[in-house]
Amino acid sequence: MALSTHTTSSGYLLPSIHSAPPFFTQQPNSSTQAVVTEHWTRIILGYARHRRLFFLRIEDAEVAGGDWDEVFRNERINRRLLPDHLQTILASMAGKSQAVYEPPKQTRAVLLYWRRPEEWAEVLHTWVSSTGHMNTIMTFYEITDPPVESPLSGIPEVLLRKAIAILAKTGRAQMIGAADGDGVRFFASGGK
């Protein structure tokens, strides 16, 4: 019985370890569990990037029918990732800055960093520059829901704010408070 890779219906290639029955059980040996956690982390971040998913909740492993079924359930071998196991994995990811608890001060939902906020900041700045929006004031809505799909389409506001804050530190962006929602202005380079 060879363990093989599997392509999900959404086109994501799962590694062969995903077909191994014990991969779905939390391992009592801590160094073995570290290996398991590492593989799960890679699968979760890869899948999130593949489907542009930003949030992951413990419920996603509890009830079927969510975005994560393809990954957390393997019907071919009748195994699924249990909520407690997922919680351990999320704790490890949060510890390694591969995700943050969002909202903070709870441990049942995370914002996934398949791109780190620093990388998002660069993506954002490049996009603003290539679409000719430098020096103009943009609303968050214009960034998260542009008429032409962009690398930033659908980015959660909390992540967008983090990215803008990083750009603001180097003088490449400025937050502008307004009554009907916040806006932001971008600059080509720092030093203004």
Next chain:
Amino acid sequence: MHRLGGVGLAAFERHEQSKRSFAELSNELSQSQVDHLHSQLNQFRTALARFASSHRETIKNDPTFRHAFQQMCSSIGVDPLAGPRKGGWWAELLGIGDWQYELGVQIVDVCVSTRERNGGVIEMAELVRLVTKLRGVSAGTITEDDVVRSIKTLHPLGAGYQVVEVGGIKMVRSVVKELDEDQAIVLALAQESGGRIVEDTLVDRKGWTQERAHAALDNMLLRDGLCWLDEQDKQHDRVYWVTSAMQWEA
């Protein structure tokens, strides 16, 4: 009576003279013998060099030929790898030393990179498959025999690489850890079922007590990291999977 040497001082002189002549002769003889040996060795060396240069590629690429060559070497009592430094002139001549060390490095590479999932024990066939994959198609095939030989060359490094035989199947162990008898039996049984093993199998087939089976599996799980636990099996609460006996495709 006429003695050859005669008597007196002159005879003593003559005696000394003949002694010297004998010594000279013996020197000459042994010198010629050494020369003879030298020329023979030279001849041998040239012949080997010619053999090596004309068959070098075949030695490297053809596992059967390589095996025959190594058998020939060991039957005349020479080790193609032996030598004072850097594998000696045998190795230099044949390039076999480099080849063998290179293979050794690749074996270490495979063993280390798969260690996290198999706990440091890998099946020989799997190792050969992965090393072959690592070397690429053009490098020619390698055999178990080559792997065993290369593992021997790793011995001075003290990394504890060892070939162990478990239930008729050769496994390569890359961690300094003794496999006890019970573990060897577990490994052998797990081989038959793609890595899956439960306590009952050991009780039914080997007549072990439940406690012994539990202890053996628990040690492999918790102490050695040789197997993984599966708690979602339909028939058994705890199923153990010996990772080195599982067939991984990629």
